[in-house]
Amino acid sequence: MTTIDTREAAVAGLALFPPSLRISALESKNFRDEVGLSVDAVIQLDEIGVAFRRSTLFKNIRALLSENVASAEIIDRNNQSWNIALDKEKHGIRITAAERTYLIPDFSCLHPNVDNRLAWFDAETKRHGVSDEDLRAWRRILADREIDDEEVDGLLKQFRLTPRYVSAAIEKSLRRKNIRIDALIPDEVTYFDRLVGKPAPEHDLKQFFEHTTKERPGLDLPAAFLLSSHSFGPQSIALEAVDPAKVLEFFDWAEHAGDRFTQVGVVECGLRHLHKMPQLAPHLRNIIQTIRSDDLTSETGRLELLCALIMLVDGELARTGICRERQPFWRRLAAIAHASVIERAIVAVNMLPDDFIAWCRQSRGLHFYLQTFVDMRREPRWSPDLLSASQLKAEFIGRIVAAAPENAGTMLGDGSLELFDRASSSSLVAQVSFPFSFLPGPLEGGQPSIATMPQEIEDNLNEMLRSETLTAKSFVTLVNSALLYPLDGEFARLAAEGLARAKYELPNIKSSDEAFHLLVGLAIVASVTRSAKLANEVKILMRAVRRKPDIEISQENAFRICLLAAPASAGLSDWGKYIGDCATELSFEDMSRDSITTLWNFIEVLRQLEPTLLQTTSRADAALQAAFACCPPEVKTAEAS
Template sequence: MTESKQKRLKAVAALLNFHEALREDIVDLPGFKQTLDIPSEAELTFGALGLAFLRSTFFNALRELYADRSQVRTVVAEDGRSCGLALRVDDDRTIVACKVGSETFELPGFTMVSPKASDRLAEFDRIAERDFVHDASANMWRQRLEGGPLSDAEVSQLMGELEQSPVRIREKIRADAKLGKASIPTIIPHSRVYFQRLVGSSLGKTELGDFVSGPCKAHIEALQRWDPAVGFALALLVAGGHSTISELVELGEKPKADVVTAYEWLADRGDRFSQIAAVEIGIRSIATHPGIEGSLIRMIEEIRDEDVTADDSRFALTASLFVLVDGELSRRNLMLDEPPYWRRLAALAQAAMFERELVLSHVQIESFSQWATMGRGGDFFVQALADLRVEPRWLPDFMSPERLKDEAISRIVTAGNRLEDNEGSEKLRALLKGDGEEGLRARVKFPMSYLPGPLEGKTVPAMELPAELVDDLRGEKDRETLNSQSLAGLVNSALVFRITEEHSRLAGEALKKVRHQVAMGNSDGESFALLIGLATVAAVTRAPELSEDVRILARVLRRRPGTHFDVDALIRVGLIASAANPELKAWCESVGAWFVEIAQEEMTAEDAFGIRQHLRKLCAVVPYLWPYVGKADAALAAVAQAA
């Protein structure tokens, strides 16, 4: 490898540590390209033809061609071959024909280079309508096209951005899936614009409800106006994320035969979350579209009966693909400034799109599940723990096949409660509202079926903490001894019931009363469960004092003879407890204190290396954290290098 190539690779690696908004500015700095020996002249490559051209040479030939369509223009490829370019019209479309020797090929449309505004706008409008590209970015480009001819760089930029549409990406994923391939850049586009087109822009809405009632509603309505069939399929990718979004999707006046066909397709080849949304929509539409009942029953029974431990579990595939997408978005630092619920919705929708194509191509699901989880699991986990500062109620452990099935059943049962006694068949009513073993109600489990979903990290439960648990908690603060079981009711209820500051205060007073000496068995699992539970209570009630009590308790428990917590467990407890501090500076101080304390413990070089890896991933997600963990990083580096 040449020295200049090594420098370029190092520069690329360094750029990946910067926010996406800064990368182009850095590349455009004076002397950047010259220092790294990066060619200033871009090339266009047509892989299928084996041809490459200097971009300026190729675009200038096309501009001359569009100015005088009667002529043939000759352009020389980088390998010296001569190519004749001509324009021809096919079905009202202008196509570039490229003749190389005795063969003639059709090239992708390059009408955007035309000197005529009418040519440019007609091509842009055609693509925008075909691919559903109707966002703020598209509007900006249309205005630019009206204003005058584009530069070479602008043409490339525009054509690249038009590629970032769900319709085009779906086509690319489908083509790869048919060949049994899976390219991460194809599955997970490195483009904020793409994900905004997929689920609708957040428009700065930090609350899920505000997003759903505003930009998401507008996005779903626009999809359904654009194309009744394709728009419905794309809308379901979004609606799968939450039941309030599926409320926005209407079957309305769609032809009954088309709706029946769509539901048959969903039952045969739909992704799991789209199926859940389709069941919710179908239940409230069964009176006007009775023909979908057979497909509804098929999907409900399949979800009910799925063995999530099986190698070919669809819920396992869904969980793995979500981890892959969300982890990759985190690794690339893409959309870190977006609310966590929005980024997770985008990840769910993209994972669902890929799942559809895998099912359609009949590949081995188990192999993709394993592949998807291996590469990005660490990035997903660290990102989810960092997100707790903003949305403290959803833990990364909840992205599991078991939890996803519980959530699916809970959503369908809730939707089934709306079914009138005179709607649907007896079998459908038995599935949704019956108390028998075949009904879904028998599958609802406490507390698992009531835990928050991926988009509900900021949603406060409607159910109050039972009075008897509150009374028990009040009694604990006056006792001289404290048993771990005394706090079990609180810690097991933190994500199901509405926990208040008073509850966290009572727990903290009880711990201080006994000087953080809690009686429990010798099980590390029991100690860890108590710490995780109390950390969660501190996070959801935003109680920094209880968070500090958790750190002290963790220190006390770690020093008990025979007790051992692995590195991941301690980091998980620390990051959950630190989420009691929603302000960035206070959160960083808390996380820094945890890591400094952990770094001072006796540990192996392997443990030190593992902690440092987690720490550096976390700082990539939240760079502001570095000043608070520098001491811990140095201590860990010393231990890791001493091996």
């Protein structure tokens, strides 16, 4: 009998796999240890532009650290000779070839002495501002033994996944005009846990912020204000616990170089502390003026940039799925915080690349858009259409006015009375826009409205929805109230019964836009009230409306209405079935090749984001594939000149 060597069998087996799977297998240390394989990686020193075999480089570094040699010769991958030696004054390794001299990190994690290893580790932890369980585990390893070559990258990767390191790396990428998604957005959830705090599965939005505040080991103001996408963040910051000089320094930085969400949070927090820290007034006054003056007509303005960055980051998190097991509000908090990190870097380098905003939207806009529809099953009160420059400004103004005490204008001084003068048409109060300043924010999709519905609105709803004769106007108050007030499921029931009673014939629908907005509004009502009955009636109404000769609602917009109505069912199975049924119905309609492509693309991305839809949309996928194959490309003929 021939004995098969495990190592040889593994090598032969790996040769049968595609390169991507082969690399993935070899990256697993457990697999390599099991079959007796080892790898010798190549370390690329980007600052120098040379590469060395890891085993050779680390062997010589260990010799230097143990002081067995004063210097060593090492050959790079291009067969060029380099001399390496410790530079104790600069705490690094000096690497020299001919007239070229560079300094690289000293890799003291490889030091044979435990005290030196731990001193290096503690200094790095302090420099990067993070000390969590992952890093503490590495400290225990360094205290127990020397680490091997393969472990070095795992250790250093922990520091590369810290917010301070990532922020500096993004700035460096922007200065080099290295605009790539992987250079701007980390693909490890560990980084985002460190950025905003790791959530407990059972915590809602408020509980998360309360828990994060208690777990915060020290108050790093630039990091703390990255949680300003909700007022809970600034409300949890106690400025009196920080050195007043550092507070003033931070507020000055926020005024001149802060991201927009941080600036809003600074105003909310600063107004609360203004009676104790009047020296903050000039900074608050200037930030408020800046936010009030944000130009909504500029396609390259700060709010358009912020929206594009949120789309880019949240869309990339959706694509990679690294936050799929987390609550939508947490992923959105993490996405906005990281978008703010990128915004800070753009301000710091004072450079916005040409077409950068358009690139952000085109790169991950669809993933952001469809992921938000998927999120609505769990958090139905926030839809992707609520991310816009105008909506952000309305929210910011509303938050600032809500945070301002009665005497805010007097406390801010220097002509600030006008800012909060309710009688002035140019005041900040006058810019509060109803209903937009009162709509749910990005993290509030799962939070019930805290406003109380006025009695006259409730009476109007009852009167209009119980009327024997229903028109499109009968539903206006209901639609307008959906995101502003807590809606009783009874109103959704009345709306559903009213549509059936009217046999889906609603007079006074004068245009396609009016029909579309009515259907969108009713779909949102169905979602926020969790009324599957109304969602089904909306689907029937949409079918009836789209058959009218003077009404045109594209397959794309019809599918969008279905996605808005689907969260009426919170259960994954029923939600997926509703979307699958709608997609199947639309996919069998006559449509242009462009419409087929758009709808098919929507379905393909949705199936990636939520695998449950693989089954429920399978018929739609097959129908669209067949329709695309049968639909010839449109031939464009040149006009005669």
